[in-house]
Amino acid sequence: MSESRRINMERIQIKNIIEAMLFVSDKPLFLSEIKSVLEGPDADEIKDVIAELALEYEKQTSALRIKEIAGGYQIVTDPVLAPWLKKLYKTAGSDRLSGPSLETLAIIAYKQPATKPEIEAIRGVNVDGVLKTLIEKNLVKIMGRRETVGRPIIYGTTQEFLQYFGLNSLEELPKLEEFNFTEKDIELPEHLQKEEEAQNELSEPPQENRQP
Amino acid sequence: MSYKVKLEVFEGPLDLLLYLIKKNEIDIYDIPIATITEQYLEYLELMRMLDLNIAGEFLVIAATLIHIKSKMLLPPDEKELLPEEEEDPREELVRRLVEYKKFKEVAGILQDLEGQRKKMFTRDIPFETAPGEVFFEASLFDLITAFTRVLKDVPKEIFQEIIKDEFTVEQKVHDLLHRLVLTPAISLFELFKNAKNKTEIIATFLAVLELIRLKEVIVMQKQNFSDIEIVRNEKHRLNIE
Numbered sequence: 001m002s003e004s005r006r007i008n009m010e011r012i013q014i015k016n017i018i019e020a021m022l023f024v025s026d027k028p029l030f031l032s033e034i035k036s037v038l039e040g041p042d043a044d045e046i047k048d049v050i051a052e053l054a055l056e057y058e059k060q061t062s063a064l065r066i067k068e069i070a071g072g073y074q075i076v077t078d079p080v081l082a083p084w085l086k087k088l089y090k091t092a093g094s095d096r097l098s099g100p101s102l103e104t105l106a107i108i109a110y111k112q113p114a115t116k117p118e119i120e121a122i123r124g125v126n127v128d129g130v131l132k133t134l135i136e137k138n139l140v141k142i143m144g145r146r147e148t149v150g151r152p153i154i155y156g157t158t159q160e161f162l163q164y165f166g167l168n169s170l171e172e173l174p175k176l177e178e179f180n181f182t183e184k185d186i187e188l189p190e191h192l193q194k195e196e197e198a199q200n201e202l203s204e205p206p207q208e209n210r211q212p
Numbered sequence: 213m214s215y216k217v218k219l220e221v222f223e224g225p226l227d228l229l230l231y232l233i234k235k236n237e238i239d240i241y242d243i244p245i246a247t248i249t250e251q252y253l254e255y256l257e258l259m260r261m262l263d264l265n266i267a268g269e270f271l272v273i274a275a276t277l278i279h280i281k282s283k284m285l286l287p288p289d290e291k292e293l294l295p296e297e298e299e300d301p302r303e304e305l306v307r308r309l310v311e312y313k314k315f316k317e318v319a320g321i322l323q324d325l326e327g328q329r330k331k332m333f334t335r336d337i338p339f340e341t342a343p344g345e346v347f348f349e350a351s352l353f354d355l356i357t358a359f360t361r362v363l364k365d366v367p368k369e370i371f372q373e374i375i376k377d378e379f380t381v382e383q384k385v386h387d388l389l390h391r392l393v394l395t396p397a398i399s400l401f402e403l404f405k406n407a408k409n410k411t412e413i414i415a416t417f418l419a420v421l422e423l424i425r426l427k428e429v430i431v432m433q434k435q436n437f438s439d440i441e442i443v444r445n446e447k448h449r450l451n452i453e
Contacts, residue, residue: 026335067332074334082331089333096326099223099319106318122312125224125269165322166329174321179314181240 014041015049028072028163070162071169104130105139105161110176113143113154131155139164223352225273226312228255231353233309240309243302245284249277258356262418276305354433355400358440359417362404366413379412384419389428392444400431400440 017038021029034046041049050073054066067076077085097105104127107119119127134140138160145151162169232251233240256274259266283301300306391398400420407413420442423429433440 065332076332076334079328079331082333085333096323096330102319102322102326103315106315106322109322110315110318122308122315123224124226124273124308124312125267164329165325166332167325173318176314176318179317181310181313 011049014038014046015053018046018049019053022066022073022075025074028069028074030072034073067166068168069166070159100125100127100130101134104134105157108134108140108155109157109161109170109173112156113146114156115146115152115154117152119155224267225270226309227316228252228270228353229273229309230313230316235357240313241306243306245277245281245302249274249281252277254360255353255356258360262356262359262414262421280305354440355417355420355431358400358404359413362401362407362413363410366410379415381415381418381422384415385422388416388419388423388442392429392442396443398442400442402439403442 018034021034021037031043031046035041035043038046050066056062057064057066063078063081064075065078067074069076100123103123104119107122108114111118111122116127116131119131131140135142138158140155140161141158143154143156146154157170161167167173229248229252232238232248232255233243236247236251238244238248253274256266256270259270280301388398403416403420404413407416420429420431423442424431427445429442430445431440431442
């Protein structure tokens with residue numbers, strides 16, 4: 001069955017199935033998930049088709065983009081449309097994580113699995129409250145206990161963490177050794193630089209008439 | 213009158229040290245301990261004066277700084293004249309500061325990524341965050357710096373007077389809220405400039421901190437050491453309605 005399907009399945013059809021799946025899914029789809037649905041094309045072929053699809057979206061100046069997030073693929077809206085969408089969803093995109101939250105996340109992302117005292121040693125302050133918030137927001141999870149004296153709880157980042165920051169994997173974060181404070185400025189890794197430029201090109205949405 | 217202000221977004225002692233290093237344009241690997249210790253203690257004194265809850269961690273670093281300072285004043289021990297082993301007393305602190313600074317940089321990068329990610333919408337509107345987390349544009353230390361600057365400019369009062377509570381924080385909170393209805397933004401320096409004496413400045417400053425805590429206002433600063441603007445927290449207002 002799968003043999004004959006493989007022969008009959010045209011590339012255009014594969015592409016449509018993948019596009020439909022990405023359209024319907026509300027979370028990033030893994031390559032393995034797509035592969036098991038298609039039952040024919042191998043991983044390389046699927047990657048190839050997705051790359052083609054992503055390029056089409058960009059070329060047609062579509063409102064949508066295909067992005068690799070948290071190790072999967074997801075359809076997202078073009079960032080330049082954000083100002084309008086923010087008006088539609090008033091709460092989305094306005095809440096940001098606090099400085100202490102971001103610092104704590106940064107430490108956990110690099111040092112995981114990390115215990116609370118290890119995080120506190122770096123930040124120099126107690127992190128009870130921040131940790132609790134991050135766990136509630138599902139950005140950090142308890143990974144278990146370290147098998148040492150006192151069996152302390154160890155923490156790590158979640159899949160949601162990658163999604164929240166639009167990262168494909170933790171590898172995308174710069175290496176800590178890259179930071180050198182004898183030089184004045186810290187260069188961002190290349191892929192981050194590009195996105196920052198794109199961000200600067202945003203246009204503003206039409207202003208709403210303000211009530212006096 | 214005791215009036216404790218609790219700030220949820222409270223940076224630690226290392227953050228304060230980094231702030232002082234940046235402010236003085238100092239090389240992190242060659243910190244003039246005497247100057248930094250003095251400034252660090254000045255900030256602690258200010259925080260105490262404002263009745264801010266000084267976390268124990270701040271005192272630990274203060275003790276560390278004083279310890280390093282005294283060590284550097286002492287002549288090197290003649291008995292242990294092994295040059296390789298002679299350690300810079302600042303070394304351990306610098307190591308901690310550098311490590312902390314790295315993570316602060318990463319936190320900055322994460323913040324950029326967060327901003328970019330929030331511009332891309334997906335089918336499920338990503339991630340419901342608890343509403344109302346205040347985003348600090350100007351840090352507590354920026355506020356305290358502005359506060360010190362103003363205090364220095366106030367002429368010394370010559371007579372010893374007994375003053376009744378002419379200005380209360382409560383009244384200042386009302387004043388500020390009222391003014392913010394009339395104007396969208398108020399300059400912090402302007403506010404201080406119009407104050408009659410130290411008591412009024414302190415009352416005003418505590419009122420600003422209180423309004424931040426209540427999420428009624430947001431304070432913003434365009435660049436380092438520039439004026440600080442106080443604006444209404446519109447988001448909070450919407451949530452209430």
